[in-house]
Amino acid sequence: EAGVVQSPRYKIIEKKQPVAFWCNPISGHNTLYWYLQNLGQGPELLIRYENEEAVDDSQLPKDRFSAERLKGVDSTLKIQPAELGDSAVYLCASSQLAGVGDEQFFGPGTRLTVL
Amino acid sequence: LAKTTQPVSMDSYEGQEVNITCSHNNIATNDYITWYQQFPSQGPRFIIQGYKTKVTNEVASLFIPADRKSSTLSLPRVSLSDTAVYYCLVGPHRGGATNKLIFGTGTLLAVQP
Numbered sequence A: 001e002a003g004v005v006q007s008p009r010y011k012i013i014e015k016k017q018p019v020a021f022w023c024n025p026i027s028g029h030n031t032l033y034w035y036l037q038n039l040g041q042g043p044e045l046l047i048r049y050e051n052e053e054a055v056d057d058s059q060l061p062k063d064r065f066s067a068e069r070l071k072g073v074d075s076t077l078k079i080q081p082a083e084l085g086d087s088a089v090y091l092c093a094s095s096q097l098a099g100v101g102d103e104q105f106f107g108p109g110t111r112l113t114v115l
Numbered sequence B: 001l002a003k004t005t006q007p008v009s010m011d012s013y014e015g016q017e018v019n020i021t022c023s024h025n026n027i028a029t030n031d032y033i034t035w036y037q038q039f040p041s042q043g044p045r046f047i048i049q050g051y052k053t054k055v056t057n058e059v060a061s062l063f064i065p066a067d068r069k070s071s072t073l074s075l076p077r078v079s080l081s082d083t084a085v086y087y088c089l090v091g092p093h094r095g096g097a098t099n100k101l102i103f104g105t106g107t108l109l110a111v112q113p
Helices: none
Strands: A005-007 A010-013 A019-024 A031-037 A044-050 A053-056 A065-068 A075-079 A088-095 A110-114 B009-013 B018-023 B031-038 B045-050 B053-056 B061-064 B070-075 B084-092 B107-112
Touching: A005 A088, A010 A019, A019 A088, A019 A110, A031 A075, A044 A065, A044 A075, A075 A088, B009 B018, B018 B084, B018 B107, B031 B061, B045 B053, B045 B061, B045 B070, B070 B084
Parallel strands: A010 A110, B009 B107
Antiparallel strands: A005 A019, A019 A075, A031 A044, A031 A088, A044 A053, A065 A075, A088 A110, B018 B070, B031 B045, B031 B084, B053 B061, B061 B070, B084 B107
């Protein structure tokens, strides 16, 4: 069975440009997470979806970040405009149910570099 | 969500047993303890989960004392490939109240030959 798929793996853009990341979760997983990970730090939750609904987006900087999960499957995370401080790895994960105790399956991440 | 505290880093040699302790003094009754492993350029991977006493799988053991205010991840006979960052998470299982998922900075385990 395929794991969580993310694309692109790497992205280099200039500041003020828009960028989008795509995630395809494991089939049948209702919960999808987007995390941001800075070098030397653990993943930080940006948003969590249960099916199509964003149930926790309190950490998402809504002035420049947006996310969607149409039809409750694939998801896209967008940044517009990107800033230098957005350089990080963006991880997508999915799980069958929601909860810290539910096993999350992570994708390889997208490494974003903003110049 | 219970806050966790782990050592920033640990060193070991191949073949040794490694024990990584996580403190979670404010753990709630319905919280579980979950450990993840992360290699460079990869997302975290689930290792083991427990609620109390001892849990063992093919990769590791998890020891949880009766008061559940701490837990210890035990890796038997580590190899170079066990060099990674290990995260301890504490929170409700299968839903419950919405909580932030906090990985913290984790413990960087460096295994030497």
